[in-house]
Amino acid sequence: MKLGWTGIALVVFGACGAAGENTLPSRAPLPPIPLHGMWRVAPADAVASPPAAVPPDWAEFVTPGAHGDGSNTWFWFVRDVDLGTQATDRVVLLRLESACFLCEVWFNGRRCGEAIGGYAPLEMDLTSAATTGINRLMLRLGSWVTGATNRYPAPDSLSMSHANHRVGLWQRAEIVLKPPIYLDEGAVLPSVEHKRLRIEATVVNTLPTPQKGQVVAIMHEQVATSNAFALGEAVFALPPIGFETQAGGRQEVVLEADWPDARLWWPHDPHLYALRIELRPGAPDAADRSDTATLRFGFREVRARGADLLLNGQKLVMRGTSMTRYASLNLSKAEARANLQQNLAWSRGNAVRLHYDPMEQYVLDAADELGVLLLVQSPLLYTIYNERRRSFWDSAQDQWLRYVRHSRHHPSVIVWAVANEGTFNDYGISTPWAPSRRFLMEMAHKTRQVDPTRPVTSSHDFTLGGASDFFDAVHAWGFETDQAFPKSARQWQCFH
Numbered sequence: 001m002k003l004g005w006t007g008i009a010l011v012v013f014g015a016c017g018a019a020g021e022n023t024l025p026s027r028a029p030l031p032p033i034p035l036h037g038m039w040r041v042a043p044a045d046a047v048a049s050p051p052a053a054v055p056p057d058w059a060e061f062v063t064p065g066a067h068g069d070g071s072n073t074w075f076w077f078v079r080d081v082d083l084g085t086q087a088t089d090r091v092v093l094l095r096l097e098s099a100c101f102l103c104e105v106w107f108n109g110r111r112c113g114e115a116i117g118g119y120a121p122l123e124m125d126l127t128s129a130a131t132t133g134i135n136r137l138m139l140r141l142g143s144w145v146t147g148a149t150n151r152y153p154a155p156d157s158l159s160m161s162h163a164n165h166r167v168g169l170w171q172r173a174e175i176v177l178k179p180p181i182y183l184d185e186g187a188v189l190p191s192v193e194h195k196r197l198r199i200e201a202t203v204v205n206t207l208p209t210p211q212k213g214q215v216v217a218i219m220h221e222q223v224a225t226s227n228a229f230a231l232g233e234a235v236f237a238l239p240p241i242g243f244e245t246q247a248g249g250r251q252e253v254v255l256e257a258d259w260p261d262a263r264l265w266w267p268h269d270p271h272l273y274a275l276r277i278e279l280r281p282g283a284p285d286a287a288d289r290s291d292t293a294t295l296r297f298g299f300r301e302v303r304a305r306g307a308d309l310l311l312n313g314q315k316l317v318m319r320g321t322s323m324t325r326y327a328s329l330n331l332s333k334a335e336a337r338a339n340l341q342q343n344l345a346w347s348r349g350n351a352v353r354l355h356y357d358p359m360e361q362y363v364l365d366a367a368d369e370l371g372v373l374l375l376v377q378s379p380l381l382y383t384i385y386n387e388r389r390r391s392f393w394d395s396a397q398d399q400w401l402r403y404v405r406h407s408r409h410h411p412s413v414i415v416w417a418v419a420n421e422g423t424f425n426d427y428g429i430s431t432p433w434a435p436s437r438r439f440l441m442e443m444a445h446k447t448r449q450v451d452p453t454r455p456v457t458s459s460h461d462f463t464l465g466g467a468s469d470f471f472d473a474v475h476a477w478g479f480e481t482d483q484a485f486p487k488s489a490r491q492w493q494c495f496h
Helices: 144-149 333-347 361-370 390-407 437-450 487-495
Strands: 037-043 059-063 065-067 074-082 091-096 099-107 110-118 122-125 134-142 167-169 173-178 181-191 196-205 211-224 229-245 250-258 273-281 291-297 302-305 308-311 320-323 351-354 373-377 413-420 456-459
Touching (some): 059 065, 099 122, 181 211, 196 211, 196 229, 196 273, 390 413, 390 437, 437 456
Parallel strands (some): 373 413
Antiparallel strands (some): 091 122, 099 110, 181 196, 211 229, 273 291
């Protein structure tokens, strides 16, 4: 399955700039600096510059969480971050797994860019604004209502900021300090059929000179922790591969090897591995300039073959119900685990549909550990039936693909759904002439490009003009009770 390294997002609308142009050796890899905790918050104007100093009457607010007062749609979030002496010769990256909804970033008074956050992760480069010691991070967050009616006509996950104009940070938030040559996005592609593992990685060189080195990948047993995981015993290593990047360039590298005795991930045996990938520069004067990335994955393979859905080559039937949380948030893996277990106890199934809500990584982490099978839907609903604006669809697609790229290492995710009833008219019928249909077809194809290892559908939109991997019918029309000639099939025949 393809994926991005834990904590890495791809789309940036602006940046403070690249790392400083120097060739001094960097120190050993550093742990990320967590940003959750106490922030100062206050209502904000949509266009005014941030204040030079934080007024004493600004309220205190603890993240993770969502904030709102029921009337204002823009808020300042500010806190100080101590980088010590660690920012020297480092690339300083801000990584937020959620920033609701619009996010503008200032670091030490310098504007570093803006992005549509919502449920999708984002990353911004703070390097040129960073300094040693105390640094001030300021975010201007705008709610979904502001975005939908003003600058960005794009959807948010409805459970996040739609209620009461809320904004906030409710998933992982951190600053990472990388050496000037570092690992960026990557992918893990296990093949159960061929008993083989393939890893793709990207090496980023921010220096003004070409750089050489080696990439090493080692598989470990994983040890689950409260909200993450730790590395256990090393069990498998891929042959290392060399790299050579141009000045200021990027290079893709591929490591692969047979792994015939890998333990598979199953719902009844949700075994997980931890991948540690290391970048080792080859220059004699840069022996300590290294980088590492870790992520957790399951060795498993999903595919649709004819009328069957297969997991590790065996026919799979997903049985379950929806989990719709509306205005609630999962602020920890323990909370997500409890919600999933409650849902499964009620349905007595093995699967959960994340109903028009691509939920937090905590939910996906918990499902990985529990062996829960997930169908993950984007937040697009029947309300987009008549949506024709290209700007809307570009923004919606951008958010969704960032989420897919960031979440594709989770073995619990079995099916991606680009919408829920996205072609339904006012009479509750999916129609081939829906204005939304061509955009959803495009979104399905691009989802498959980002993650070709999973089936893609649009829930209850039948075949979506051939873009869906399933005949996706809504059960309310009696598909499960009319055995002789399913009503859903007749409905599809009439309109498609």
